[in-house]
Amino acid sequence: MQLRGIVADTRPLSVRPFRRLWSANVVTVVGAQLTVVAVPAQIYAITGSSAYVGLSGVFGLVPLVVFGLWGGALADVMDRRTILQVTTVGLILTSAAFWLQAALGADNVWLLLSLFAVQQAIFAVNQPTRSAILPRLIPSDLLPAANALNTTVIQAGAIAGPLVGGALIPLLGFSALYFVDTCTLFATLWAVIGLPAMPIEGSAGTAPGLRAVLDGFGYLRGHPLLLMSFVVDIIAMVFGMPRALFPQVAHESFLGPPDGGLAFALLFAGIPAGAVLGGVFSGWLSRVRRQGLAVVGAIVVWGIAMMAFGGAVGLAPRARTLMLWCAVLTLVVGGAADMASSAFRNSMLMSAASDAVRGRLQGVFIVVVAGGPRIADVLHGASAAVIGTALTAAIGGLLVLVFLAIAVALVPAFLKYRPEPGETQA
Numbered sequence: 001m002q003l004r005g006i007v008a009d010t011r012p013l014s015v016r017p018f019r020r021l022w023s024a025n026v027v028t029v030v031g032a033q034l035t036v037v038a039v040p041a042q043i044y045a046i047t048g049s050s051a052y053v054g055l056s057g058v059f060g061l062v063p064l065v066v067f068g069l070w071g072g073a074l075a076d077v078m079d080r081r082t083i084l085q086v087t088t089v090g091l092i093l094t095s096a097a098f099w100l101q102a103a104l105g106a107d108n109v110w111l112l113l114s115l116f117a118v119q120q121a122i123f124a125v126n127q128p129t130r131s132a133i134l135p136r137l138i139p140s141d142l143l144p145a146a147n148a149l150n151t152t153v154i155q156a157g158a159i160a161g162p163l164v165g166g167a168l169i170p171l172l173g174f175s176a177l178y179f180v181d182t183c184t185l186f187a188t189l190w191a192v193i194g195l196p197a198m199p200i201e202g203s204a205g206t207a208p209g210l211r212a213v214l215d216g217f218g219y220l221r222g223h224p225l226l227l228m229s230f231v232v233d234i235i236a237m238v239f240g241m242p243r244a245l246f247p248q249v250a251h252e253s254f255l256g257p258p259d260g261g262l263a264f265a266l267l268f269a270g271i272p273a274g275a276v277l278g279g280v281f282s283g284w285l286s287r288v289r290r291q292g293l294a295v296v297g298a299i300v301v302w303g304i305a306m307m308a309f310g311g312a313v314g315l316a317p318r319a320r321t322l323m324l325w326c327a328v329l330t331l332v333v334g335g336a337a338d339m340a341s342s343a344f345r346n347s348m349l350m351s352a353a354s355d356a357v358r359g360r361l362q363g364v365f366i367v368v369v370a371g372g373p374r375i376a377d378v379l380h381g382a383s384a385a386v387i388g389t390a391l392t393a394a395i396g397g398l399l400v401l402v403f404l405a406i407a408v409a410l411v412p413a414f415l416k417y418r419p420e421p422g423e424t425q426a
Helices: 016-047 050-074 080-103 109-132 140-172 174-193 210-221 224-240 243-253 262-280 283-287 291-314 320-352 355-387 389-410 412-416
Strands: none
Touching: 016 050, 016 080, 016 109, 016 140, 016 174, 050 109, 050 355, 080 109, 080 174, 109 320, 109 355, 140 174, 140 262, 140 283, 140 320, 210 224, 210 355, 224 291, 224 320, 224 355, 224 389, 224 412, 243 262, 243 291, 243 320, 243 355, 243 389, 262 320, 283 320, 291 320, 291 389, 291 412, 320 355, 355 389, 389 412
16 A cells, blocks of 8 residues: 555546557657657758757747647637547658658658648647546546656656667668657557547637637636746746756766767756656655645755756766766756646646636647747756856756745745546546
8 A cells, every 4th residue: 555655646547538548648659759859860861960950949849839829729619539530640641751751762851841840730739639638537636647647658758769769760760760650649549539529618619719829818817826837837947947958068077979978868868767757656646735835846846956956067077977977866856846746737727727728728838848948948058158057057946946936925825726626527
């Protein structure tokens, strides 16, 4: 019984539709991460330019923002099962197009970037819808556990996918990786076909346009506790995400080669590894009632971990090997804290919002999750050029704590938030 209270709470898997989706995600996340590795690698192989690789960020972020918001609005007026079925077929077709261009040796960077943009647009419609259906499948008290299970699978793929993909590209080529991704997506199609119909409860039938998106933001404005769930995440990611520093830290502080190496790999794996460990030992999440306080506590741990990361980098010249492992450990701790924060914040959105706006709020959630770290990349990179990597990371972690304290002081009710006990609405 004690062990069951520590390891991941698997009770959500007793709900058949969720179990099908989660099991399919175990399969598809591997293929998806192979494509995540293959696209930038193929761009670089075609162009020999990191500038073009960086351009993929623009081609990915713009449709993610635009279609994430629009897709969330769409998910509040259409049957969500239908949206998931259509977008999953779209993802299969775009993945097949990736495979075809690689198999034919097209070697056209603009074709590749265009396919990537289309894929991200479809994903941006699919993902808010996929998240918005959870409260219709899972009792509210199990939503943190369900979100932790989903996050664990995604983060495990973020570790395994690049390692496997990087090893297979020289052996099998890009087309093989895209083909695997295409095949694994059929598992998701099988799962969403088996979902029950999900018409929107309380929907006014508004067309999913700009007005509907603005109405979603208006809903947030009238619900400060939900708005705070976004604000605290922006604070944590914008000021505390140091991933843009990893290449320079690995090379300069830990004397790794300029094009990668062990230190580079360990730093990049640290946060996802922490998220996976946090997910494996997430049994405590379902017992937490004061979810607002839990979010704040998790972000405090994240900020302190990033300060400690900066300290380990600063002390690297004195004991490089020891400080490398200390730096990785701080990232692991931060990753576990971020997993807990994400699970609780997403659960708050799902349980506290009405069904008629869940899609739009999940669209905003996707934009925040995707946009915050990208803003952090710019800020951390610019700051490191002036004050160095160690000080940048340490000050970033400190700013997380400062701005978090200000946000909580402005909306103290966030600390007291408890979800109302309830059943699924399906």
